[in-house]
Amino acid sequence: MDTPRLIRPRVRLVGGVCAGFAEHTGLPLPVVRTVTVLLTVCGGAGALLYAWLWATTPVAENSADPLKNVLTRPTDAASADSGRVRSAPVTEILLGVALLAAAAALVASRLGVDVPLAFVIPAIVVLSGAGLAWRQFDDLRQQRSSSSSALLVRALGALVLVALGILLFFVTGEEPNVWTVFTAAIAVLFGVAIVVAPWLVRLTRDLADERAARVREADRAEIAAHLHDSVLQTLALIQQKADPSSEASRLARAQERELRDWLFAGSPASSVDLAAELRRIAAVIEQEYAAQIDVVSAGQSPPSVPDALLGAAREAMLNAARHAGGMVSVFLESSPTAVDLTVTDRGPGLVLDDIPADRMGVRESILGRMHRIGGTAELVPGPGGTGTEVRLSLPLNAGVHHVES
Amino acid sequence: MSSPENRELTVVIVDDHSIFRSGLRADLADDIRVLGEAATVDEAVDLVVATGPRVVLLDVHLPGGAGGGGAEVIRRAAQQAPNTRFLALSVSDAADDVVTVIRSGARGYITKSASGADVSDAARRVAEGDAVFSPRLAGFVLDAFGAVSGETAEASDELDRLSAREQEVMRLIARGYAYKEVATSLFISVKTVETHVSSVLRKLQLSSRHELTAWALERKLL
Numbered sequence: 255m256d257t258p259r260l261i262r263p264r265v266r267l268v269g270g271v272c273a274g275f276a277e278h279t280g281l282p283l284p285v286v287r288t289v290t291v292l293l294t295v296c297g298g299a300g301a302l303l304y305a306w307l308w309a310t311t312p313v314a315e316n317s318a319d320p321l322k323n324v325l326t327r328p329t330d331a332a333s334a335d336s337g338r339v340r341s342a343p344v345t346e347i348l349l350g351v352a353l354l355a356a357a358a359a360l361v362a363s364r365l366g367v368d369v370p371l372a373f374v375i376p377a378i379v380v381l382s383g384a385g386l387a388w389r390q391f392d393d394l395r396q397q398r399s400s401s402s403s404a405l406l407v408r409a410l411g412a413l414v415l416v417a418l419g420i421l422l423f424f425v426t427g428e429e430p431n432v433w434t435v436f437t438a439a440i441a442v443l444f445g446v447a448i449v450v451a452p453w454l455v456r457l458t459r460d461l462a463d464e465r466a467a468r469v470r471e472a473d474r475a476e477i478a479a480h481l482h483d484s485v486l487q488t489l490a491l492i493q494q495k496a497d498p499s500s501e502a503s504r505l506a507r508a509q510e511r512e513l514r515d516w517l518f519a520g521s522p523a524s525s526v527d528l529a530a531e532l533r534r535i536a537a538v539i540e541q542e543y544a545a546q547i548d549v550v551s552a553g554q555s556p557p558s559v560p561d562a563l564l565g566a567a568r569e570a571m572l573n574a575a576r577h578a579g580g581m582v583s584v585f586l587e588s589s590p591t592a593v594d595l596t597v598t599d600r601g602p603g604l605v606l607d608d609i610p611a612d613r614m615g616v617r618e619s620i621l622g623r624m625h626r627i628g629g630t631a632e633l634v635p636g637p638g639g640t641g642t643e644v645r646l647s648l649p650l651n652a653g654v655h656h657v658e659s
Numbered sequence: 660m661s662s663p664e665n666r667e668l669t670v671v672i673v674d675d676h677s678i679f680r681s682g683l684r685a686d687l688a689d690d691i692r693v694l695g696e697a698a699t700v701d702e703a704v705d706l707v708v709a710t711g712p713r714v715v716l717l718d719v720h721l722p723g724g725a726g727g728g729g730a731e732v733i734r735r736a737a738q739q740a741p742n743t744r745f746l747a748l749s750v751s752d753a754a755d756d757v758v759t760v761i762r763s764g765a766r767g768y769i770t771k772s773a774s775g776a777d778v779s780d781a782a783r784r785v786a787e788g789d790a791v792f793s794p795r796l797a798g799f800v801l802d803a804f805g806a807v808s809g810e811t812a813e814a815s816d817e818l819d820r821l822s823a824r825e826q827e828v829m830r831l832i833a834r835g836y837a838y839k840e841v842a843t844s845l846f847i848s849v850k851t852v853e854t855h856v857s858s859v860l861r862k863l864q865l866s867s868r869h870e871l872t873a874w875a876l877e878r879k880l881l
Binding site for chain 2: 482483486487488490491493494495507510548550551552553581583585587588589590596598637638639643
């Protein structure tokens with residue numbers, strides 16, 4: 255999928271630059287990674303480009319829309335919180351490379367090769383100091399660690415390392431005079447500023463984002479409260495006044511449902527669970543038939559249920575709305591071991607033996623479906639002997655689920 | 660002093676929407692006398708204390724007072740009107756609202772889309788000391804007390820779990836059964852059903868299980 259803006263995803267291998275670029279342009283990720291590595295090997299352009307993009311592109315919004323995240327990346331649901339954790343220990347690797355480079359430089363100079371040690375050693379110290387500092391600042395900004403004061407100390411330590419490295423450039427110079435000292439001081443100041451700047455920029459951006467989000471949330475809450483107090487009340491009143499099977503009542507109910515969905519949208523609890531799905535089906539059926547379908551749920555829906563269960567439930571609700579009408583109750587109970595669903599109506603009643611064998615509706619679409627997925631379906635008289643109650647039961651973790659195609 | 664059963668059913672309607680108040684007033688059964696209407700928390704407390712109705716039909720969301728809505732009315736008025744019972748009416752589906760008002764002492768909760776006859780029935784039931792549960796509230800109770808995952812109270816005085824019978828009653832109410840239908844299905848008397856529901860209400864009000872209000876808020880169950 256092409257993203258309109260180049261952003262770095264939170265789930266990433268190194269800095270997320272390649273992944274972000276691939277997503278932005280639609281190129282396959284392995285190709286982008288290979289090209290980057292090739293460019294890096296051939297003269298280091300890849301690394302520079304990578305660093306530049308890393309510094310300038312923002313990180314993907316952190317679950318601005320948790321619902322959407324859950325919907326689009328089901329496998330990442332568990333990593334929604336741990337998504338920030340990088341999968342490669344970049345800092346450690348870079349530090350190791352720096353140490354290796356320092357050691358190699360030392361060995362090479364011992365062996366007589368003319369290595370500009372006076373330049374190489376301070377450079378390595380500065381670079382590793384900068385890397386460490388950035389890492390600490392990043393942690394500090396995300397409050398990843400429990401004690402931020404310890405982080406601050408470590409970040410300051412890394413900054414001192416940067417300063418030391420810069421000073422080393424000048425200490426190794428031959429005769430120190432006023433100008434050397436002056437230049438060294440300026441250089442240290444600039445060096446530290448360059449290391450700190452990206453962190454400060456990000457911090458201000460975070461603050462601005464946060465403030466904007468708060469304002470949006472407050473606006474939304476106010477609108478929701480207003481609609482809740484005025485429109486929802488009126489819709490409730492219309493339903494109360496109108497005949498339950500009338501057009502006015504049906505419209506009011508449909509509107510109430512829609513408004514409620516909108517008002518409570520974004521709250522994770524009203525997400526992709528079975529109960530929400532049943533409510534959606536109920537809303538569709540209510541538009542067509544003179545029935546009020548009340549869906550009540552208890553327990554946490556299992557992460558996935560066979561489509562056939564929903565299909566059977568839909569058929570039962572449709573039957574109730576079509577043949578009985580009026581008030582239809584749907585009760586869903588999801589325990590860790592089973593899903594039980596009852597659809598109760600107060601219509602003329604339905605006895606399975608009386609149904610002609612050629613009427614496939616109930617037999618096939620409810621009973622047959624449930625049997626095929628290893629569940630059971632029962633038709634019993636409704637409350638007090640009137641109406642019909644359809645009881646669907648599906649044991650969980652019980653063998654293979656033949657999901658209906 | 661006459662026994663409660665002989666007194667006529669007097670109610671006070673508390674809701675900040677005048678259209679709703681007048682609509683409900685016109686829809687209530689003929690034998691229910693409305694003593695007055697109030698639109699804010701402070702008005703409601705004054706009116707309830709002054710008139711001492713048997714039942715207050717109380718909106719969960721109300722302006723005024725300390726911002727506590729219906730729950731605040733119950734807390735402030737209950738001591739000065741000990742014979743008054745509260746029935747919460749709400750368009751809200753928010754579990755924390757409903758649980759808060761129940762835990763403040765309301766004897767039941769129904770939605771505002773209930774018909775005038777349903778509200779009248781519920782008011783009568785509450786006046787007689789019984790509890791009124793909507794299917795949604797019953798579903799929430801089953802969930803909140805762990806009945807869904809198979810927890811069952813062993814002793815009858817246990818506050819944090821439901822007895823097997825209470826679970827059966829709650830399940831049927833959640834399926835939309837009226838008390839009478841619950842009684843027929845379980846081969847018990849309506850009075851016994853009422854006893855079970857009242858016992859569940861007491862647990863809902865007193866139990867410290869999972870800190871019910873916070874738990875409801877977190878899971879948005881109703």
